[in-house]
Amino acid sequence: MMNGSANGRVSTGSSLNTAGGGEKKEHLYKILVIGELGTGKTSIIKRYVHQFFSQHYRATIGVDFALKVLNWDADTLIRLQLWDIAGQERFGNMTRVYYKEAVGAFVVFDVTRASTFEAVTKWKNDLDSKVQLPDGSPVPCVLLANKCDQAKEGLVNNTSQMDDFCKEKGFIGWYETSAKENINIDEAARFLVTRILEKDRAMQLGDDDRDKDRVVLDKPAPGRPERKINCC
Ligand code: GTP
Ligand code: MG
Numbered sequence: 001m002m003n004g005s006a007n008g009r010v011s012t013g014s015s016l017n018t019a020g021g022g023e024k025k026e027h028l029y030k031i032l033v034i035g036e037l038g039t040g041k042t043s044i045i046k047r048y049v050h051q052f053f054s055q056h057y058r059a060t061i062g063v064d065f066a067l068k069v070l071n072w073d074a075d076t077l078i079r080l081q082l083w084d085i086a087g088q089e090r091f092g093n094m095t096r097v098y099y100k101e102a103v104g105a106f107v108v109f110d111v112t113r114a115s116t117f118e119a120v121t122k123w124k125n126d127l128d129s130k131v132q133l134p135d136g137s138p139v140p141c142v143l144l145a146n147k148c149d150q151a152k153e154g155l156v157n158n159t160s161q162m163d164d165f166c167k168e169k170g171f172i173g174w175y176e177t178s179a180k181e182n183i184n185i186d187e188a189a190r191f192l193v194t195r196i197l198e199k200d201r202a203m204q205l206g207d208d209d210r211d212k213d214r215v216v217l218d219k220p221a222p223g224r225p226e227r228k229i230n231c232c
Contacts, residue, residue: 028079029196030101032139034123035108036116037087040146043179044108045084048189053180060086063098070193078193090122099131104196105141106188111176112147114154124169135203140172140195142188148176149183 033041042060046052049066064084072078085098107123109116120143128138143166145156155161156176166174172195175188 032105143174149178
């Protein structure tokens with residue numbers, strides 16, 4: 001069931017006339033938030049978009065939507081269309097429809113429940129098998145180890161093993177987050193959007209065929225996946 005209205009189309013690179021007469025680039029990016037039941041997907045979105053947190057748990061039914069507008073820089077306005085997909089959808093067959101035209105994703109697990117980490121691979125595989133960028137590459141995806149304000153259980157306690165896990169599974173990076181304490185959510189989003197912008201620019205260059213000799217910089221760097229943890 002769709003709880004909101006969003007057409008899911010991703011238009012990129014349109015130009016707006018600003019008051020000063022200059023042109024401002026506007027991007028609309030569809031971003032998925034997926035992961036097991038009760039891991040905090042809705043809470044992360046509510047914190048990010050509305051600066052709000054509640055202890056009360058109400059399971060998302062189907063999918064919900066939120067819009068975050070970022071004044072990225074003087075020349076760029078970004079609208080993030082966040083698709084909040086119910087954890088129970090992994091057992092349904094609607095995810096292909098929900099994932100359509102996404103250009104970025106967060107997979108969320110709950111650091112207090114190792115079983116939710118074990119399901120991360122299933123979510124990532126589901127994502128990669130059902131959606132790709134127009135150039136055929138995987139959608140940039142960041143892993144969020146949420147509820148880091150609480151005691152952690154399992155692999156998340158071992159930073160280097162988490163790095164290896166992310167590299168192996170194709171995550172561009174991971175963050176410990178807390179929707180409750182507002183930890184690392186803005187940072188994780190900024191990191192994902194930076195990568196999406198790079199991919200977008202690279203693909204537009206490809207489309208225009210402007211410079212065939214240009215080195216494409218959007219490939220994940222070899223070595224350790226990027227990871228930034230500001231606390232916990
Ligand atoms: P589904 O919609 O069922 O898939 O769940 P969800 O992933 O959207 O989880 P939701 O955001 O509804 O959060 C589940 C419960 O975890 C709620 O009671 C939240 O208050 C709590 N919660 C979410 N994030 C955090 C956090 O960072 N720290 C703590 N302590 N609790 C959190
Ligand atoms: Mg939810």
